[in-house]
Amino acid sequence: xxxxxxxxxxxxxxxxxxxxxxxxxxxxxxxxxxxxxxxxxxxxxxxxxxxx
Numbered sequence: 555x556x557x558x559x560x561x562x563x564x565x566x567x568x569x570x571x572x573x574x575x576x577x578x579x580x581x582x583x584x585x586x587x588x589x590x591x592x593x594x595x596x597x598x599x600x601x602x603x604x605x606x
Contacts, residue, residue: 567575585592
């Protein structure tokens with residue numbers, strides 16, 4: 555913790571957490587590439603009516 559007013563806390567990733575960064579970046583890239591398809595699939599689902 556860094557002494558300040560108001561109180562401030564600084565966080566860092568552990569090496570284990572850092573090992574997930576490439577996976578997180580890949581998911582972000584996939585989502586950005588496919589966002590229009592995601593929106594279209596969501597709209598089709600929303601338009602399909604109530605679940606049986």
